[in-house]
Amino acid sequence: MKIISLLELEKHKNPDDYKFAEDWIYEDLHDEMDGSRHRIGLVLELEEGEDSQYPLEDLLDAYFLHVADFLDTDMEAYFSVGSVMNLELGGDLEDIRKIKEIVGKRAFTEEFDEDGSTYLRLKIE
DSSP states (O other), X not given: OEEEEEEOOGGGGOTTTXXXXXXXXXXXXXXXXXXXXXEEEEEEEOOTTOOSSTTHHHHHHHHTOEEEEXXXXXXXXXXXXXXXXXXXXXXXXXXXXXXXXXXXXXXXXXXXXXXXXXXXXXXXX
């Protein structure tokens, strides 16, 4: 999956709902989970052999984030190669800052063997 770009969201401009934290990052004023109130918009693109769940799920786990909002109404688009996903991710400020560092890179899972078992790990390049 390609992490194509940061995404400016119109809803983040509403001062009744969001507070500017720093470039591209906003605090959701109505989220009651203090540790995961920060939001960022990202544009992701699926590559050959990927579905909408992986490596997105691995990326979320690695950066301790969650999908706060699926921004596209056509959910079928999330299931095809080359589809672009516009997502709002949520998490604490430090984790949101870390995900910004991989914009423009690829995230994918690769198999590796350990002690006779095959596992998957997330790679960023």
